[in-house]
Amino acid sequence: MDGSAAPGDGAVPLVAFAGGGPSAALAAIALLRATTWLRLEYQVVVFDDHGRRGRGSDLHSAERLDLPARLLSAFPDRPAHLLEWARLSGLACTPATFLPRRVYGDYLEDTLSATAAWAAPYAALEVRSLRVASARAEEEGVAVQTGGAPSAVPARALVVATGDPHLRTPPLTTGRDPAEGLATCPRGALIGTGGRAERHLFAVGPVRRGARKDTVPHTRDHAERLAWLICDTVLRSRAADR
Structure with missing residues (x-):
């Protein structure tokens, strides 16, 4: 599967994860389980500077x-x-x-x-084995910029799962101190500067504002809700448009 094509051009969509720790694993597992029954074709790419x-x-x-x-x-x-x-x-x-x-x-x-x-x-x-440095929301997806790469990776969605924001500043901000975490809706969509939920940007785990102390069971249950949100609003909506 080739995730290098631009979003919306008919290629297999790419769902990117920033970070490869437990939060990313739980969310990727939930997404793979939720979507396989629907036979949705896509690629999960985990960007982690240590290849975790x-x-x-x-x-x-x-x-x-x-x-x-x-x-x-x-x-x-x-x-x-x-x-x-x-x-x-x-x-x-x-x-x-x-x-x-x-x-x-x-x-x-x-x-x-x-x-x-x-x-x-x-x-x-x-x-x-790359670190997400920044990301830019676009009409049909996200341009994911990795450290040292000359060009951005086009993705249909980006899930930020970089862990405790006090230990590692996340690659996205929402108009407030990123060290306090990323503001999201209850299902995990990032809240943009206009106060609206983003369509292609998400977060899971302790990186979310107010979730620093979340345990694995809390993160796992949130990952389930997030997986279905991505399934419904990113992957299934794209399949219906084809």
């Missing part, structure tokens, strides 16, 4: 997670999914187990890869 696909900066240590395994499934409709993965991986895990952070990073990476394989051939996943 779910393993955030805090998911490398042996330190234990703050929540037990029963709450941390990537699938809200399959609460035992993490337990099943752990047992298949040969790990001792009960619903009350507090897993090491690096193990949860392994889980998110494996689950994202497995979901992308399941979603083929309709959807495809690519991770590029």
Whole structure:
């Protein structure tokens, strides 16, 4: 699949993610699951300067997670999914187990890869070791500028998932201090300077204003709502126009 064509020219649309940590993984998993049943063709491209696909900066240590395994499934409709993965991986895990952070990073990476394989051939996943520097909303999509690239990448949508804005300033602002997070509607569309929800710009996870302390279950449930928003307003609307 080629995501280099301009939005609206009939090519397979590209949904870009800024950041490759847990928030991006949960949202990409939700999107791939929501759209595959509809046989919508598109490409997910995760831009992350470290080439991550779910393993955030805090998911490398042996330190234990703050929540037990029963709450941390990537699938809200399959609460035992993490337990099943752990047992298949040969790990001792009960619903009350507090897993090491690096193990949860392994889980998110494996689950994202497995979901992308399941979603083929309709959807495809690519991770590029680049950082989103800025983005510009256009009539039919978003021009995504990556660090060091001479030209912008055209996408149908951009999801900002760069984590805690106090630790990493997000690549988009909404007229207020970006270190306080990006203003969004309840489903995750960015609120533009005119106070209206953007059609092609979204955010998920702690980067959203007021969501810095969100736990994985909160982010996962929001990712589900966001996935259906992108499905309905970006991907399905495009398919109906073809």
